[in-house]
Amino acid sequence: MEKLTFRHTTNRSLAGTKAQAITGVVASGNLEVLMERSLAPDQCTVEIDTAINGYGDVWEAVISDFVARRQPGGLRITINDGGARPDTVTLRLLQGTRLMEAV
Amino acid sequence: MAMVPVSLSADPLDQSWYEASARARLDGLVDPGTFEEFIGPEQRVMSPHLPAFDLPRAFDDGIVVGRGRLDGSIVLVAAQEGRFMGGAFGEIHGAKLVGLLRAALVAKPAAVLILFDTGGVRLQEANAGETAIAEIMRAIVEARMAGVPVVGLIGGRAGCYGGGGLIAGTCSRLVVSEVGRISVSGPEVIETNRGAEEFDSRDRALVWRTMGGKHRRLIGGADAFADDTIRAFRDAALDQIGRAPAFDLATLEAEQARLETRLDRFGDARDATEIWGRLGLNDPAAVPGLDTETFDALLVRLPEAPRDAR
Amino acid sequence: MTDWRRQRSARDERIERGRAHAQGKVVAAASVVDLLEAVLLPGDRVCLEGDNQKQADCLARGLSACDPARVHDLHMVQSGVVLPEHLDIFEQGIARRLDYSYSGPQGARIARMLYGGQIALGAVHTYLELFARYFIDLTPNVALIAGVSADRDGNLYTGPNTEDTPTVVEATAFKNGVVIAQVNEIVDTVPRVDIPGDRVDFVVEADRPFYVEPLFTRDPAAVTETQILMAMMAIKGIYAEYGIRRLNHGIGFGTAAIELLLPTFAERLGLKGRIATHWALNPHPSLIPAIESGWVEQIHCFGSEVGMDRYIRERPDVFFTGSDGSLRSNRAFCQTAGLYACDLFIGSTLQIDLQGNSSTVTANRVAGFGGAPNMGSDPHGRRHPSDPWMKAGEEAGGTGDPALRRGRKLVVQLVETFGDKLVPAFVERLDALELARKLDLELAPVMVYADDVTHIVTEEGIANLLLCRTLDEREQAIRGVAGYTDIGRGRDHAMVETLRSRGIIRRPEDLGIDPLDADRSLLAARSIKDLVHWSGGLYEPPAKFRNW
Numbered sequence: 001m002e003k004l005t006f007r008h009t010t011n012r013s014l015a016g017t018k019a020q021a022i023t024g025v026v027a028s029g030n031l032e033v034l035m036e037r038s039l040a041p042d043q044c045t046v047e048i049d050t051a052i053n054g055y056g057d058v059w060e061a062v063i064s065d066f067v068a069r070r071q072p073g074g075l076r077i078t079i080n081d082g083g084a085r086p087d088t089v090t091l092r093l094l095q096g097t098r099l100m101e102a103v
Numbered sequence: 104m105a106m107v108p109v110s111l112s113a114d115p116l117d118q119s120w121y122e123a124s125a126r127a128r129l130d131g132l133v134d135p136g137t138f139e140e141f142i143g144p145e146q147r148v149m150s151p152h153l154p155a156f157d158l159p160r161a162f163d164d165g166i167v168v169g170r171g172r173l174d175g176s177i178v179l180v181a182a183q184e185g186r187f188m189g190g191a192f193g194e195i196h197g198a199k200l201v202g203l204l205r206a207a208l209v210a211k212p213a214a215v216l217i218l219f220d221t222g223g224v225r226l227q228e229a230n231a232g233e234t235a236i237a238e239i240m241r242a243i244v245e246a247r248m249a250g251v252p253v254v255g256l257i258g259g260r261a262g263c264y265g266g267g268g269l270i271a272g273t274c275s276r277l278v279v280s281e282v283g284r285i286s287v288s289g290p291e292v293i294e295t296n297r298g299a300e301e302f303d304s305r306d307r308a309l310v311w312r313t314m315g316g317k318h319r320r321l322i323g324g325a326d327a328f329a330d331d332t333i334r335a336f337r338d339a340a341l342d343q344i345g346r347a348p349a350f351d352l353a354t355l356e357a358e359q360a361r362l363e364t365r366l367d368r369f370g371d372a373r374d375a376t377e378i379w380g381r382l383g384l385n386d387p388a389a390v391p392g393l394d395t396e397t398f399d400a401l402l403v404r405l406p407e408a409p410r411d412a413r
Numbered sequence: 414m415t416d417w418r419r420q421r422s423a424r425d426e427r428i429e430r431g432r433a434h435a436q437g438k439v440v441a442a443a444s445v446v447d448l449l450e451a452v453l454l455p456g457d458r459v460c461l462e463g464d465n466q467k468q469a470d471c472l473a474r475g476l477s478a479c480d481p482a483r484v485h486d487l488h489m490v491q492s493g494v495v496l497p498e499h500l501d502i503f504e505q506g507i508a509r510r511l512d513y514s515y516s517g518p519q520g521a522r523i524a525r526m527l528y529g530g531q532i533a534l535g536a537v538h539t540y541l542e543l544f545a546r547y548f549i550d551l552t553p554n555v556a557l558i559a560g561v562s563a564d565r566d567g568n569l570y571t572g573p574n575t576e577d578t579p580t581v582v583e584a585t586a587f588k589n590g591v592v593i594a595q596v597n598e599i600v601d602t603v604p605r606v607d608i609p610g611d612r613v614d615f616v617v618e619a620d621r622p623f624y625v626e627p628l629f630t631r632d633p634a635a636v637t638e639t640q641i642l643m644a645m646m647a648i649k650g651i652y653a654e655y656g657i658r659r660l661n662h663g664i665g666f667g668t669a670a671i672e673l674l675l676p677t678f679a680e681r682l683g684l685k686g687r688i689a690t691h692w693a694l695n696p697h698p699s700l701i702p703a704i705e706s707g708w709v710e711q712i713h714c715f716g717s718e719v720g721m722d723r724y725i726r727e728r729p730d731v732f733f734t735g736s737d738g739s740l741r742s743n744r745a746f747c748q749t750a751g752l753y754a755c756d757l758f759i760g761s762t763l764q765i766d767l768q769g770n771s772s773t774v775t776a777n778r779v780a781g782f783g784g785a786p787n788m789g790s791d792p793h794g795r796r797h798p799s800d801p802w803m804k805a806g807e808e809a810g811g812t813g814d815p816a817l818r819r820g821r822k823l824v825v826q827l828v829e830t831f832g833d834k835l836v837p838a839f840v841e842r843l844d845a846l847e848l849a850r851k852l853d854l855e856l857a858p859v860m861v862y863a864d865d866v867t868h869i870v871t872e873e874g875i876a877n878l879l880l881c882r883t884l885d886e887r888e889q890a891i892r893g894v895a896g897y898t899d900i901g902r903g904r905d906h907a908m909v910e911t912l913r914s915r916g917i918i919r920r921p922e923d924l925g926i927d928p929l930d931a932d933r934s935l936l937a938a939r940s941i942k943d944l945v946h947w948s949g950g951l952y953e954p955p956a957k958f959r960n961w
Contacts, residue, residue, distance in 0.1 A: 061897055061902055062897055083835065085639075086831065087829070087831075087872040087873070087896060087897075088639065091639070098929060
């Protein structure tokens with residue numbers, strides 16, 4: 001297991017009013033993403049517990065791209081990862097923000 | 104052109120129960136917008152044991168518990184996530200279900216619904232898991248004695264095995280789909296202990312006709328057979344709550360008598376199809392291919408309909 | 414004086430010796446070893462039939478039970494090295510040389526044996542290439558083949574899995590070779606004659622029916638959201654764009670997803686009748702919903718597929734069937750059809766390098782090629798035009814009179830950027846090169862060469878390599894769809910954006926596809942049971958695919 005934490009400053013806060021959302025399941029090649037609207041509107045943190053060690057630079061790239069694309073200001077994102085591939089991670093993050101954007 | 108024989112609907116209620124996550128099953132099962140989760144993921148009440156095994160945890164420890172309304176009435180619900188560690192019972196996982204069942208004594212809901220999806224006890228926390236199984240069975244008995252029906256819904260990926268199979272046996276009513284399986288020992292366990300000649304776990308048709316939904320329904324091991332959709336499970340749950348038997352000595356004695364008769368009649372059968380033949384089915388081999396409607400119609404026409412007491 | 418009939422006389426002597434163990438042409442299963450020891454000579458070239466589907470398994474067991482003192486140093490020329498016996502005979506000294514095509518399940522063992530020097534390897538071929546050599550320089554002395562039934566004259570019914578048999582028999586029987594067939598049963602009259610009796614010298618009644626691997630069955634339950642996304646991109650960005658009507662699919666889950674999206678996603682795009690109408694394809698169960706929805710005009714098959722026989726019988730307008738009603742497959746013809754009469758091949762692979770070479774070899778496995786390199790190559794002998802072929806040729810550029818321009822077959826690699834256990838699909842250097850070095854192979858086992866591949870589809874987008882004009886553009890186009898692999902992260906971002914503006918790279922959003930719409934509810938069937946329902950109960954899946 002490896003713990004990773006990334007902090008980003010965003011240009012804006014994520015739209016919507018939903019306070020929290022969860023998507024995905026912890027399984028082999030899958031992950032769960034918990035999103036909570038609990039930070040300052042220009043802040044986003046991502047904490048990851050991953051089953052596979054040594055992919056810190058890939059996580060960093062995936063999270064940076066996601067933050068740049070969605071600007072998820074205000075979100076505390078926590079991930080339990082069962083060894084998901086980067087595309088699955090991105091998909092879950094996008095699914096999560098779509099849920100959070102619901103009014 | 105042929106009619107489309109498979110639903111292509113995007114309505115959440117038409118989605119496959121088997122494929123849906125525990126959360127999606129619950130969302131669709133109760134009245135829209137009525138589900139309230141207890142000890143939600145944001146509380147991060149996770150397994151204290153898995154980190155010692157270098158294994159990832161889940162925010163809900165693989166079971167979602169809470170309250171919702173079913174056709175307006177309050178129900179307590181628990182859904183296991185079969186994809187997280189095979190839906191297995193660990194310490195937190197088990198405690199959440201025990202707590203929910205005990206809360207039923209106070210809350211007096213119209214029913215407790217348990218959405219089973221489990222391979223049994225989690226090996227990494229086996230002592231806590233085994234204890235939880237016992238506590239859950241006791242809590243179910245107490246809830247039933249207090250007049251709260253406990254209905255099990257079985258149609259997930261992991262089936263309902265091990266301690267889950269034992270717990271299912273204590274429920275007031277059970278609903279199962281074709282892909283659902285109910286048993287204590289799983290196919291691989293039987294094969295490991297008794298050899299592939301006794302039970303070939305890779306012969307999936309054999310696995311299903313021995314442990315699958317249709318067989319359980321035919322021999323009275325389940326009380327209703329549902330299509331693999333969230334809607335079908337919702338409808339069946341509603342119907343079965345109303346049919347839950349009283350929990351008293353008479354019910355238990357009737358159940359004991361039923362099981363004794365069943366063992367007498369079928370104890371020497373070598374294959375499920377033999378049992379189905381003795382039950383009066385003309386074409387046992389055709390049973391696995393039947394759709395729900397035809398299968399239910401067949402049950403009604405049987406000389407002796409599957410009987411239960413529980 | 415020159416004796417022009419030495420081979421013929423030798424064949425007559427072999428048959429004469431074999432007759433001692435037969436009643437007429439018919440041989441009991443118990444006498445297989447005696448028959449083989451009587452007919453075979455040391456150093457013979459032997460074709461033991463078996464490919465990625467059916468296996469002459471009774472004869473394989475018989476061959477491996479022969480006495481190595483009598484039968485040895487055989488040169489095996491066969492499509493598939495699949496059964497354990499196929500390699501046992503090399504350990505036993507019965508066989509020495511090997512020329513083959515496919516070795517799926519034995520890939521690791523064959524690598525060890527090649528490395529240990531137990532096998533003298535000629536070459537690894539594509540199916541069509543090996544068949545071609547049967548007629549030129551690898552003609553078998555003895556062919557050991559499999560059929561469903563035979564009569565006492567040797568007339569053979571190969572059934573739906575005809576596959577390689579006509580080709581093997583043609584090369585052997587007409588060039589002084591001996592043909593020995595195993596059949597499931599001897600009958601008075603065969604349902605249809607697939608191989609005329611005068612080409613079959615001995616018929617063995619096998620102890621059990623020949624084995625067939627259900628290699629082309631993909632359970633829709635295992636199709637992932639990522640594969641659905643890639644299938645959506647392939648349909649909208651390639652099939653619709655080029656108007657692909659004549660095609661071949663590989664056996665992966667990605668192509669199964671495409672098949673399952675035809676009656677849903679593609680139907681909503683109004684593509685019915687405009688794409689995917691004529692196929693060179695095995696009877697994939699995952700194509701049933703498209704067939705039932707009226708998408709498919711016809712399919713020619715390499716082989717059959719376990720459980721599909723009844724369905725095929727009831728759909729003779731779609732499949733090639735005999736007078737008896739059952740499928741007639743033929744690998745050599747279907748490979749030729751895939752090569753010359755299809756405008757697109759799409760399949761998956763394990764590794765792609767920066768030029769676009771791809772390989773399914775990993776460091777310790779020699780899986781062989783099967784038919785994919787043949788399907789996945791541009792046929793330079795093609796001369797008939799078609800819209801997709803001409804459009805691809807135009808995109809590939811070239812100057813001068815358009816009437817002198819060649820078209821191009823579309824060869825599409827459908828690949829997820831990471832495979833199992835987070836192994837990257839994009840690499841600097843193929844493992845095939847390392848394997849070639851270790852085994853001292855003259856050619857690295859490349860499945861599809863860079864100059865044949867035209868498009869790479871990943872979950873990140875489509876790279877159209879036809880439109881690349883320099884090697885640098887090509888490399889960046891590949892990096893630009895390689896996701897978060899080291900190759901992908903090593904991209905020149907500015908250049909990738911330029912390529913995107915030129916349409917060389919297309920993202921899902923460039924195609925009007927939202928990745929969040931890639932949902933399993935789009936699949937026309939989400940389980941094997943759904944496929945059974947679509948088929949009206951005619952598809953009878955093998956037990957291992959059932960969950961009812």
